[in-house]
Amino acid sequence: MANEEILTVDALTLERHWTLPDRGKVGIVFLIITESVLFSMFVAAYLIYLGKSLVGPYPKDVLDVPILATICLLSSSLTVYLAEHALSKNELGRFKFWWIVTICLGLEFLMATGLEWKKLIYEDHLTISTNLFGTTFYSLVGLHASHVTVGMIFLLVVLAVTLMGFPIQTQFRRVLFLSWYWHFVDAVWVVVFTVVYIIGR
């Protein structure tokens, strides 16, 4: 009898103080982990095949360091943070402003990548099948760009529903997780940039 009473009291206390991490946080963190492994494989392939192309063009011949695009993408991490921070304090106007800036910066990055590829393909005649450099360059940068694109789509969806009047502050958690994904995409760019444009040239 005495044991049962103790158990009941303990149970009530436990229920009141039982807090576990937010499932959304766990989900996005582990998604980022698994995607990091995926990117590592393409980075590894890039590094393994560096200097092994049998024919040109070679990286130092054709690669221009994309300074502006990088500044834009990395700043977009700051702006997305400012946006989500504003949303956490219910400052919708500020949220919308910084969110739009983030989208513009991301778009600039994608456009710069597209222009760079146009030059490489049509002027330098570097395609994915030309040599090992082409193969590993387009696959790695392309994988990253596709992730930026997916992030961009979600950013635009959030913008669209917000502009259409949906109370986005009720979905703050999900906006936060999206911003974490965006930070991840930027962190990957730091690695890709270093490997392709600094080490690789």
Next chain:
Amino acid sequence: MLRHALLALLQSDVPGLPEHRVANMFNPLASPGASEKEIALLTFAVTGAIFVVVAGLIVFAMWRFRRKPGDDERQEPPQVYGSNQIEVAWTVIPILIVFVLIGVSARVIVGVENASPPPATVKLTLVGHQWWWEVDYPEFKVHTANEIHVPVAHNGSHATYLTLESADVIHSFWAPQLAGKVDLIPNRQNFTWIDPSEPGVYFGNCAEYCGTQHANMLLRVIAQEPADFNRWAAAEAKPAVDDPEMAAAKAMYQSLSCVNCHTIRGTSSRGTFGPDLTHLMSRETIGAGVLTNTHEHLRAWVDDPQESKPGSLMPSMKLTDRELNQVVAYLETLK
């Protein structure tokens, strides 16, 4: 019929050599195979002991602690949660066993992989193709296919060093009684060595799936006494036999597109996609071991290789009977 059978016997360049068709790795006849067998036996001993002890414990527990008919259903046995000492014990002991095995393995790995070539070494290059073996002895100027002649190694001399390459996909050289397998990988050179201690024909297979006829990419390593090997090599290095009586048959052969894939040294047949046929009749088998080298088989093969080796990359040339007879007759002069 009898004449053909006798011819078949005599055609073999290796009359009287014992054939090791059952390639038992536990009956090694070369040093790499022997050291692999030794380490295998040690591993058996260790794992066998582990099996006896652990399986014994499992079976003992299964039997001794079974519920017996008279047991009270509601009485639970003592609830034991664990024991730190036992956990430590059965962690440490296996780790020690593993360290022993690692040490022994390391020694054998280095011994086999980093062995320096003993004197009087024969060097050959083996190139894997779908589904045949190209065999090249640069020092002897011998270029042949599928049957790999090597000298018997006496007292550490006359070992054979093989450089392994591939012309297409990954293959693997495995003659179990001689050595463990090593892969033939395109764009890469691998090395292995064998020193057969007894004359014989050692059987093996390609051991890496390489497509449709992987099963019929067979290996024959023919170890001969050094004098016999040298004689064989000298004969192989000569250009093709040119029998003036076979001029018409030879002309027929050379008019067909066989010459685009096969080489017959000393003639205009200089293709390299298929095996070298210069001394075709010195081989026991054709089609990389799928058929013995008899008149009937040779004829059937040239007529339609797809019958014996479906998927083989040699097409049926759809020769007429007359063409076929002449081609086969010519090929049979290539001793």
Next chain:
Amino acid sequence: MASIDYPLDRPRQEEEAHSFSESLYSWVATVDHKRLGLMYVVSALIFLVIAGIMALVIRMQLMFPDGHVVGPDTFDRLFTMHGTTMVFLVGMPMVAGFSNYLVPLMIGARDMAFPRLNAFGFWIFLFGGLLLYFSYIGGGGLGGAGSAPDVGWFAYAPLTSKAFSRGAATDYWALGILVSGAGSIASAINVIATTISLRCPGMTLSKMPMFVWVMLVDSWLILIALPPLSAAQIMLLMDRQLGANFFDTRAGGSAVLWQHLFWIFGHPEVYILIFPAFAILSEVIPIFSRKPLFGKPAMVGAVVAIGFISLGVWAHHMFAIGMTAWSNTFFAAASMLVGVPTGIKIFNWTATMYGGRIRYSVPMMFCCGFLLHFLVAGLTGIMLAVAPFDWQLHDSYFVVAHFHFTLIGGLVFALMAGMYYWFPKVSGRLLSEKLGKWSFWLLVVGFNMTFIPLHFVGFLGMPRRIYTYTADRGWNTINFVASIGALIQAVAIACFAWNVLYSLKKGEHAGDDPWDAWTLEWATTSPPPEYNFEKLPVVRSGRPLWDLKHPHDPDWKYE
């Protein structure tokens, strides 16, 4: 009374009659973890039968030398599809099915953390599988070449390049598995989020059932091991479709790169596959021995250790490619080391039985089968880890025998234990013990008859993946016996299938807790209601039902 509903045998509620389309819709649109878990397991079983029939045809072709049951093209497709199906369309959905069904129930939750992601994961797994099988029809490609993939389940480059694999067969292999893999990743993220975020009050990580722990580590492994495969398959598709040069040796690419990427996935994959067996054994053996799992903290440590070490042993599949002596030694050492925590688990399960009062119901029989078979498998694995021995055994039937010992003797036996154990919870009815014992003994006899001899043809030089062999190699008798064993295994599986179908309709009613068990899934009805528990439980030990059944000697007094 404590805030957990004590299992009582409640009268079954009569189900309302639903129309067929209503029923169908409820299954297709479900996000209920129990239904999705069941769908995963049922899909896996259907693929098991399909791939099993392929194995039977393979064994019939190899029963006699110079076999003419099928030609080389068909044979090559059979062993490729058999392996690919068994690993990706039987093993992986079993992982997802068992974890999705049981984890929420065992931790006292109402569903998984992401129910819709769960549904997405299942349907994309199924779609990927169907895409793979569509290759039989659609693999024709140009010139009618190609059909189902025939490149082996590990699809080495450059055999998989466009030059050597014409038609679309290899593309279906890569794409089907790539798509299916997305389902595994979704499921893994879901399991991790569920175990971290949805445990009921009082269930600290140390009080989580061992089953859940194992599935948690398994999910970690999936998240880390699957991306290398996906990367390799993306690279392969790029090579084949876009002219990329990842594995193109003429452009300087490396055939060995594929092997590294594949086996960085492939070795952890086999642990991913076997972990459900470990999980099941850790639940079933204690119940039927009537003792708690011996050394639970050590078991958790061992599972984590296996997870870590398994990421570093991959090149033991590549001992024959000509790596340096140092590389070979490293991977041999690591591969032997991973046997240590695995052995610890076997010892702990045995120690659980030791001093117990073992009831040999069918689940326990299958567990004992697992223990002995997996011990053999682990030891033949040590033989393969000894690199110089592996130079003879690699790519021979010895390897085939080894991994079938782990997968059939190990995994299938454990899955059988799990299915016999939880079938009553899922369906409300018990499987027939008599049919169960028949299927057990038939499987034991048939399985060992097939795979023990196959070790020995490996010693005698028989390589893998050959569609036939000549009569003079010394392989005839063993292959004949192995093929007879396959027929017996088929009967065993048929017995099991019949047991399931029969018991669904005519099996004895099970009640909430037929086995007198201790974890939370037995604290609700059989089958559980959609919401799992009337009230979410609060627990105080790792064996909450033991505490309820033994209030004067609860577990939390000792933890």
